[in-house]
Amino acid sequence: xxxxxxxxxxxxxxxxxxxxxxxxxxxxxxxxxxxxxxxxxxxxxxxxxxxxxxxxxxxxxxxxxxxxxxxxxxxxxxxxxxxxxxxxxxxxxxxxxxxxxxxxxxxxxxxxxxxxxxxxxxxxxxxxxxxxxxxxxxxxxxxxxxxxxxxxxxxxxxxxxxxxxxxxxxxxxxxxxxxxxxxxxxxxxxxxxxxxxxxxxxxxxxxxxxxxxxxxxxxxxxxxxxxxxxxxxxxxxxxxxxxxxxxxxxxxxxxxxxxxxxxxxxxxxxxxxxxxxxxxxxxxxxxxxxxxxxxxxxxxxxxxxxxxxxxxxxxxxxxxxxxxxxxxxxxxxxxxxxxxxxxxxxxxxxxxxxxxxxxxxxxxxxx
Numbered sequence: 001x002x003x004x005x006x007x008x009x010x011x012x013x014x015x016x017x018x019x020x021x022x023x024x025x026x027x028x029x030x031x032x033x034x035x036x037x038x039x040x041x042x043x044x045x046x047x048x049x050x051x052x053x054x055x056x057x058x059x060x061x062x063x064x065x066x067x068x069x070x071x072x073x074x075x076x077x078x079x080x081x082x083x084x085x086x087x088x089x090x091x092x093x094x095x096x097x098x099x100x101x102x103x104x105x106x107x108x109x110x111x112x113x114x115x116x117x118x119x120x121x122x123x124x125x126x127x128x129x130x131x132x133x134x135x136x137x138x139x140x141x142x143x144x145x146x147x148x149x150x151x152x153x154x155x156x157x158x159x160x161x162x163x164x165x166x167x168x169x170x171x172x173x174x175x176x177x178x179x180x181x182x183x184x185x186x187x188x189x190x191x192x193x194x195x196x197x198x199x200x201x202x203x204x205x206x207x208x209x210x211x212x213x214x215x216x217x218x219x220x221x222x223x224x225x226x227x228x229x230x231x232x233x234x235x236x237x238x239x240x241x242x243x244x245x246x247x248x249x250x251x252x253x254x255x256x257x258x259x260x261x262x263x264x265x266x267x268x269x270x271x272x273x274x275x276x277x278x279x280x281x282x283x284x285x286x287x288x289x290x291x292x293x294x295x296x297x298x299x300x301x302x303x304x305x306x307x308x309x310x311x312x313x314x315x316x317x318x319x320x321x322x323x324x325x326x327x328x329x330x331x332x333x334x335x336x337x338x339x340x341x342x343x344x345x346x347x348x349x350x351x352x353x354x355x356x357x358x359x360x361x362x363x364x365x366x367x
Contacts, residue, residue, distance in 0.1 A: 071095060072102070073252065085235045086228045090244055092317050101314055103339055106260035113270070121273040121281075123338060129284050130337025131262035134185070134295040137305045137331040138166060138205065139347075142358045143197040155200050162328035162356050163201045167208035169330075169351035170297065174209050182288070187295040189213045191258070193221035195301070201328065202299040212297075220254035221300040226307035229321035251304055255311050261335050262294060305331050312341045323347070327358045 072095045078088035095102045103109050110126075113119055141159030144152065155163065176183030187209070192202035194217040206214055224247035228236060236244075265284060272281045284291070306320040312333055325331060325347040332344040349357050357364055 072105070074248065081235075085232050086230075087241060090228055090241065090248070092227055094314065098316060105314060105339065106256075108261050108264075109339060110264070115274075118270055118273050121278040122267060125267065125273070125281060126265070127336070127338050129287060129292065130265050131291075132293050132337060133262050133335040134293060135259065135333050135335070136170070136295065136297045137308060137333070138201070138297060138299045139302050139305055139325045139327055139329050139331075140195075140197045140201040140299060142327045142360065145360065150196050153195075153197055155197060158356065158358065159197070159201070159327065160204060162352060162358070163204035165352055165356060166328040166330070167205035170205060171208040174212075184290070185295050186290045186293055187212050187297060189215055190297045190299070191215045191221070192217050192299040193223070193301060193304075194219035195222050198299050198301065205297070205299065218254070220250055220257065221298065221304060222250075223301035223303055224251055226251040226303055226320060227317045230318040251307055252311075254304065255308055258296075258298060259308065259312050259335065261337055261339050264337070309333065309343060309346065313343060314341075324359065327360070328352065
């Protein structure tokens with residue numbers, strides 16, 4: 001993987017988007033702060049809510065994480081408004097209260113056997129030899145925003161240059177470091193949304209590695225409003241509520257379709273894990289990096305990428321508008337075979353020269 005960061009010593013300004021990834025860890029504790037338009041009523045509403053709930057619910061052990069009602073997501077039957085700005089039915093509710101981590105977030109956590117020793121040893125084996133998924137999210141290049149029809153919203157000349165440079169960068173990553181047989185990246189497939197600007201970007205990028213499989217365009221990955229955002233700028237309109245209800249379901253479906261741990265590897269017999277402290281458990285036949293790491297490239301859109309990143313890290317998705325993904329930037333996440341997720345880069349444009357860096361109509365960094 002060292003090839004991916006080969007150009008880390010380039011201009012410091014190019015590295016600024018990568019540094020943004022470090023700020024993600026603060027979201028779990030600050031996600032609902034910054035409600036400047038509601039600060040005057042926040043404490044009152046919180047106290048009212050606390051008084052109401054304490055009279056109708058039983059005491060909960062404060063040392064145990066609270067469990068939500070069913071799966072993570074919107075709670076359609078929730079009543080009222082969150083701080084009088086967003087319907088409670090459209091506030092994303094985690095399965096466990098923030099900032100606790102749901103180990104079974106993708107429904108692929110192994111079922112306990114009832115033997116803790118066996119489960120621990122099998123988990124160590126899976127961690128060592130299982131497949132890590134690497135997902136590289138690419139935002140499309142700059143495009144013509146003067147039209148409403150999607151088929152006319154094609155890349156600008158600058159956007160095509162951005163896509164070409166991004167294709168070169170990913171091709172370098174696939175080839176790996178010269179002389180290092182373990183560094184090439186095993187890219188399995190390239191995915192793309194159904195929108196014109198993303199498909200054009202994908203065509204240019206994928207031309208640099210024609211040997212990699214390409215999936216059919218997926219409209220689930222189309223741009224949209226994945227959830228409400230906080231700060232919100234005031235109470236949301238009925239039109240925004242309707243749009244969020246409609247588009248959240250689609251984008252959440254796209255997340256669940258594309259973000260999950262790899263299929264489990266074949267495990268040796270349980271008896272081998274229990275005998276001789278598990279020292280006799282044989283490794284898989286193929287333990288090469290290519291067998292233990294799989295990559296996917298997904299070319300899509302800014303809002304979708306920001307939502308995916310926060311959902312994958314189990315951070316409040318209402319923070320999506322606080323993140324920035326430049327045109328043809330790379331957002332890179334890993335999913336370990338035991339379910340852990342980490343963000344390696346966010347909105348990285350280190351492969352683009354300064355004159356090619358844009359966020360829609362904004363050029364460079366001074367905006």
